[in-house]
Structures are given as structure tokens and as C-alpha cells.
Amino acid sequence: MMLGGIFGNTLLRLMPYFKPHALSVLWLFVFSFLDVLCKVLSPVLIGHIFDECFELSEAGVDVKWQTLSFLLLVLLIIYLGDAFFSWITDWKSVEIVQNMSGCLREDLTRHILKLDVKFFEKEGTGALMSRVTNDVELIRQGLGNSAVQMISTFIMLLLMLVVMLFLNWRLAVAVCFMIPLVLGLSRFVIRQTRQHFAKQQKLLSELSRFAEEELQSMRLIKGFGCEDLRLSKFKNINDRFADVGAKAQIYSGLLMPLLRVLDNVSYIVVAVLGALLAFKGLVTIGVIQTFLLYTKQFLRPINRMATQINEIQAALAGAARVFEVFDCKREVDSEETSCVPRRLKGAVKFENVSFGYSAEKCVLNNVSFEVKPGETVAIIGRTGVGKTTLVNLLLRFFDVNGGSIKLDDVDVRDLPLSFLRRSVAIVPQDVFLFSESIRYNIVYGMDSVEDDKVDFVAKAANIDGVVSRMPDGYDTVLTCCGENVSSGQKQLFSMARVMLREAAVFVLDEATSNMDQHTECLIQDAVTKLRKEKTCLLIAHRLSTVRNADRIVVLSDGGVAEVGTHDELMAKHGVYYEIYSADIES
Template identity: 35%
Template structure:
């Protein structure tokens, strides 16, 4: 990654290393059937979140009820038409009359109007609810993106990229879709059950009691099937996340997989996870697929019971023939909302689980963004003082011990030492990605804790070993250091970075589009582009972290010259393993296990024949051996 002002690019790629994590490290969103830890608390929080749309939700409620009511009345009116036909046929047989087609026509027109109004109300409530759910999703995505920029670095050090991205994609998508479906379905299902029950009672309370016998059977069947299938749904979603993570990881690092001949191991691991996914998916789909035929079987038992009882009541003139048809339709429709309510219950669990993960992220501790009466970061000169700094990522483990050093404006400071010595940690403290446990870091006499973090970081520029370029033109990538820069300023920055000539040799020049991984330019060219970006940003303080460690000697010379142009007149911190590149540093800080063990110029440290001399000579011997 390379970023001149360390601001995160919206929509920029955030990827982990190809072989750095196992599949268990990738997060995945709330799955259908996954339960929230605090269902009631999360739903209350979600209701508060939705309260700003309460007028629209009330409208959805009214239109959903209206649509359902008009739909429910239909079968009883249709039964009247059936009764008219039956009476007409009986009158025709007895020779006393015939079928009253005029009355039937009126009944059918009324029925068509009812169904049209029902469909219109259903369309309106669906339109409004879709808007609500998408507005909530839109707002949550914005809040999460803004939240990311306020989060402390320690959070990202303990979470995988997949876990964080999952909140923005999977969880919010799940929340939006299930909210859209479950709320309206809950309203219509309850209204349908109550409405159908009233209509059934209006026809015959005896037949209604007989029909209600199917409810306990339906509930028992639903509970059994859902109880069995839910654990397989959870397992399916868990292994789906593992499979996706493994595929993503190995696709991103397919070259490394081939270099180390790990194709068989990767395939074996994939097959193992895929087998688990197949097994859980097959079981979950089979069990959930049993729901419909099982409910249909129970419903058919109800039809038989209602038909026999209805025929007996019709013979006794207790009900009309058309009422039997209406009642059978109501019985058929009565099992549907029961099934829907079971699905809604599952959806609400999924909604709560997704909402809980989103709210959990939004409630995470944030960095202190503002300071009362902050120091003016625009006036920073570059004098830096570390005073007895102690720091540890964990409270019980200090890794920087009593670190003190004075740096004057414009000095070039090199920080060297073995891996794990604390070099990069010093830089993180300087930019307030972390705050010191004790001691202080001062810039121009002001404690950095007296600056607003965002304003402080605007004074810094960084060029890192891992270059970070996004999918866009070369011009856009350089201009990222200063978004309002003119084309002429971009070209001047590229010339100072010794990358202008290379850009001009490209077919599209500065308008050439870098692909997602910027793989259509070399590593050295990517590094020069990030240096051009930093030059354009014109920072007061510069940090170079292993900026030449992954390029050839000739490109290193170009990069070194570009960095010299960049460092001119600026306070610069250089973290380097190649000690030959920091010979001209004003001061070299030699760190080991969190302490400064030596400091001085290159010649002074060699003359001491201490830790630095051993590091330098060991590299010199390695170069000679090569």
C-alpha cells in the first residue's frame, strides 16, 4: 500500500495476502436461520432506527391490510355466484325458472373490482416498503463507511478484511431484503389469518371448529421441519463462507500456489469444505422442501373433513351450496399464512442477526476526532521530539521502552534494526494510529495529542513497501495526493519522481487505466507512481517504509533519486533494511527490541563497531557472496 496522505479511497480495494490466512479467517454475513444473541434488544434498536419512516410504515400497514381484506372477501362473494348458478340449475330442472345471468354478472363485476383494488393496494404497499428498506440500507452503508474512517487502527489489526466488508455487503443486503419481505408478509399473514377466521365463522362455526383441527397439526409439522433444517442452514452458510474465503484467497494468490506446488493441497482442502457444504446444503434443502408437500397433505385432510361436514349442513339447509365452495377456498388459504408466518419468523431471526452485526460495528469505539482548542496543523515546520515514549499493543506487554530522540526540521532520520525491533510502531505512534502509553511525542513543541487527528495526518506523506494503486487512470492515481491538482502539477510531480518518461511511452500516457491489482505496470513503476503522488501532496513530514526493498538495482537508483527529490527540505523518516541506501542520513537510529541501542551518522556508527556495524557488515558480506 502506498498513500501520500493516508486517507482511505472510497471503493478502493482492501485485500489480504494470498497465503496469509486460512479460510476460517474470512467473515461472512448473517445467514438465513442464524440467530441474534439479543433478538428483542436488536429489534427494538431496529424499530428506533426505522422510526423516522413511521408515516410511510403506517401507510404500508394500511395498504397491506386493505389489500388483504379486499382479497379475503372475494371467495365469499364468489360463493354467492355459485349459489345463484346452483339455484338456477335446480329451478330449471324443476321447471320453475332458470339461471339469473344478470345477478351473476353483477357479482362477478363486484369481484373483479375487489381484486383490482386489492392488487393496486398491494402494489402501493410494495413500492413504499421497497423504498423504505433501500433507504435504510443506503443510510447504513454510508454510516459504516463514515464509521470506518473514525475507527482506531487497533480494530483493523484484529479483524480480517472479509469480516469488515461482510458488514457492508452481506449483512446490509440481508437486512434490506428480509426487512422488505418480512414486515409486509407479517402484516398480510396476520391480517389474512384473522380475516379468514372471521369469514369462516360467518359461514359456519361448526365447520370452522372442524377446520381449526388442522392448525395444531400444521404447527407441529412446521416446528419439527424448521427445527431439523435450521441447524443445517447454519452449517451450510458457515461452510459457504469457508469455501468463498478459500476460493478468494487462492484465486488472489494463484501464482504463489503454483510456485510452491500446492495445487493438490488446495484442491484437497477445497474438496473437503465443498463436501461439507454439499452435505449441509442437501440436508437443509431436502428438509425445507418437505414443508410444502407436508402442509399440502395436512390441508387435504382438512378439505375432506370440510367437504363431508359441508355437504351434511347443506342438505339440512343450514348453509348454501356456494358457502361450501367459499369455505374450502378459505381453508386452502388458511394454511398459507401459517406457513408464511413460519418463514417470517425465520426471516426475522436473519434480520435481527444481520442488524445486530451492523449495530455492533456502528457501536464500536471510535478515535477522538476533535480536540478542544487544537494546535494549528497548518503551521507545522517539522521539529519532532520523542520524550520517554513507552508503548505496547497490549497493556501487559510493552514493546517500545523509554524511547527518546530529537529531530530537527529538514533532517533525514533513518530507523534500522532487525524484524520486530519496533521500527514501524514508531511511525504508527507518530501519526497517532495509536497513542503512547506514557511519555509524549511533540511536533514543534506541541504534543501530537493536542492536534486533531485528521489535520495532523494531512502534514504527513507516506511511501510504503506495499504499493497501493486503485483501478483508474495513472493521472487519477497521482492526483489522489492532491485532488484539486491541475494536469500541469501532476506532470511536474511525475517528472520529479522520474516516472514521466515511462508514462509518455504508454499508448494512452497519463490516461492509461491501471487494472484492479495494477498488474499492468511493474513493481518499480508502481513505486515511482506512489512517490509522484507523495510529491504532489507536498507533505511537511515524510515517511518512507522499505520503499526500495522489492525492486532491482537499476530501478532502485531511479527510486532513490526520486526519493531524494521528495525528501528535499522535509523532515523525513526512512525505515530501511538495505543499509546502503541510508548512508547519507543525518541521523541513524538503531533499534532492537523496542530500544534505541545506538544512534549517530553512518560513519560514527561504523566507527563504534557495535550493533549497526555488525548489521552493515553482514549485509556487505551477503552482497559479496552473491
């Protein structure tokens, strides 16, 4: 099989995307057939003109002008039909493949959005961007142009073969004897190029990922004077990409010159054999003329087929990489269940929770504590102890390896993911803001929100003053990742976003770390307003932010070391006392 088993399976997986366009595909074949028919008939008609319109006589050449005029008119109509059907075939193929690739890209994006956080940590943004954009575009180009043209070429070859056998089987055999050589040569070259196309796409993905990382970390690179180091690394990837691309082009570029040699040899063979047969009276001049035209039209499509197969190879290599993403399954089960409480009180319970990001490394071991409705509980511990991991487990970015996490006495694994994540709102340490208006960023995830409510949460989150200083107020468009606002203002926007959601549990994951004192006070004030009605979990870096919590859970060595109020824990002179004392000294 020329395209190989893996590419054949990939092609089969693409077929469902063509199914909704079955009628359009049928019309495409009809127009393609008519286009090919025009191309096949024109050489026959030209040969017929030579035989029917010109006769040798003693006076020279007699021309049958009436017949010639009629046949030339028919030939003109055929050429116009060829142009029309060629145009409509291209138009229909573009329409079909544009719709198909659009659906594929949409399904891919939908699937990516459903995958676990673990998948994104493993793959990287650049690689995924390459698959959603570059690989899908390869599919569109390969199937939109090359595949349709290859089908037309195949139909043309069959029709020309039938006509040639009808006109003169000897000349037909002379034309066809080159086909095994052409196919054998094409098969050899395509085998060599296939692996290089796949490698090229992988390296393109790596280049995209590197470039994205480069742009995002530009300040860090310049701050540490690492421009030469990064350039060296980029050059390494770029050189490998260029090397693989060059090898692919060398092999694919070798094909056309060799095929042209075979094309010319075939032309000479037909011309010589045709002359010999003409001397014997076995063929007419018109038939020879038809065969000479067919020789170019017959082998040239085979030449094109080889190129088209190369392009389809690249498209299927891209499709294989796209389906690699489709084959990634989520580990966190998200099946909808009937277990949806009407209203959550906000009770959270961790019962003997154990978890590790890998089998070799256990982060949490038999962690148990409870948060009552409306209670504010701070979770503290040294770096890497698993504070943020608890939040990830609560939101089911990962599932526990052992034990359970309950929300109002219902295991979070029994709740629909959409319901769970609407019920638990989080202010992360690293806030992401979209390149949209301030209003869009605040109401993100909400269907429709009245302006009064947006104003209310803005005041509650202490960002109304920030917004009033913006040139267009709430309609001010933020730059990429919110780079035209400070990190503290980002946190306040995120706080407003959380306040707007009617969640039962609020989580602040080190929301005040690396903040100036003024911004920290603003955030603390917003947290105080939240605490009045909702259950709050505070993941704390600065211990000064947890003193007013109802209870403090201290994590150490993968488990719960202590639980109590600030005063109770200080009196114990345990782990909390050591961490707090070190924090005060620093």
C-alpha cells in the same frame, strides 16, 4: 418468542433505518390492507353467487342472470383491485427496503473506514466483504419480500377469521383447530434451522475470504506447486458449507410437506362437516363454498408464514453479523479537539515510548529520540525490531502503551486524526494502486489539483518518463492493484502522491527494498528533493540508503541502541557497525 431474543434485538436495531420512510411505510400498510381486503372479499362473493343466483326448481336450476352478471362484474373489479394493490404493495416495499439497505450499507462502510488498523488485521478482507455485500443483501431480500408478505398474511388471517366467525362459528372452529398444530410444527422446525442459517453465513464469509486469498496469491501457489494443498483446504471449507446448508434445507424443506398434509386434512374436515350442517339446514351451499375457499386461503398463508419466517431468520442472522461490526469500537480515540496548530514545522519527538501488540509481547520499550524540523533521520535495525511499528504509532494506527509521541511539542493524541494524517505523509513498502487512472492515483485524497502541479510532482518523482510511455498518459487506467506496472514504478507513483501533499513530515517505510539499482537511484533522487524542505523519516532495509541521513537511530532489543551519523556509528564498532558490515558482505 418465535424469532428468539437475539433476533428480536437485531430487528429493533434495524428499526431506525425505517424511520425516515415512515410515511411510505404507512402507505404500504394501507395498500397492503386493500390488497388483503380484495382477497378476503372474493370467496364471500363467490359463495354469495351460489346462494343468490342459482335456485333449484322442478324444472332444474333457475339462474338469475341479471344478478349473476352484476356480481360477476363486481368480482372482476375485486380481482383487478387485488392485482393492482398487490403490484403497488410490492413496488412500495421494494422502494423502502432498497433505500433502507442502501443507507445500512453506507453506514456500515462509513463505520468500517473509521475502525482501527488492528480490526482489519484481525477480521480479514473476505469476511468484511461478505458482511457489506452478502449479509446486507440477505437483509434486503428477507425484509423486502418476506417481512412485508408476512404482515399482509397476518392481516389476511385476522380478516378471514372475523368473516368466518360471522358466517358460521362451527365451520370456523373446524378451520381454526389446525392452527395450533401448524404453529407448533413451524416452531419446532424453525428452531432447528435457525442455528444452521447462522453457521451457513459464517462459512460463506470464510469461503469468500479463502477465495480472495487464493486469487491474490495465485503466483505463489503455482510457484510452489501447492495447487492440490489449496484445493484440499478449499474442499474442507466447501464441504462444511454444503453440509450445513443441506441440513438447513432438510429442516426447512420438511416443513412444507407436513403443512400440506394438515392443509388437506382441514379441507376434508370442512367439507364433511359442511355437508352434515347443510343436511340439517344450518348452512347454505354458498357458505360451504366460501369456507372451502377460505380453508386453502387460511392455512396456505400460515404455511407461507413459516417459510417467510425462515427467510427472515436468514435476514436477521445476516443483520446480526452486520451489527457485530457496528459493535466494534475503535481503540484509538479520534475526537476532534481545538488543538490544531496553524502550521507545523515538522519536529517529531518520541519520549519513553513503550508498545506491544499484545500484553505478552513488548515490541518497544522506553524508546526516545528526536527529529528536528527539516532533518532527515534514518531508523534501522534487524527484522522485527519495531521500525515500522514506530511509524504506525506516529500515524496513530495504534496508541502507545506508555510514553508519548509529539509533533511540534503537541502530543499526537491531542491532535485530530484527520489533521495528523494530513500532516504526516507515508510511502509504504507495499504500495496500493487503485483500478483508476494514473492521475487519480497521484492526486488521491486531494480535492482538486491543477495539471501543472501533477506534472511538476511527476518530474520530481522521476515518473514523467514512465507516464509518457503509457498509451493514454495520465488517463491510463491501471489494472487491479496496479498489476500492469512494475513494483519500482508503483513506488515512484507513491512518491509522487506523497510529494503532492503539503505534509510537514514524510515517512519512507523501506521504500527501496527489493528494488533494482536503477529504480533505487530514481527513488533516492526523489528523496533528495524531498529532504531539502521537509522533515524525513527513513525506515531503511538497505543500509546504503541511509548513509546521507543527518542522523541514524539504531533499534535493538526493543530500545534505542545508538544514535549518530554514519561515520560516528561506524567508529563506535557497535550494533550499526555489525549490521552495516553484514549488509556490505551480502
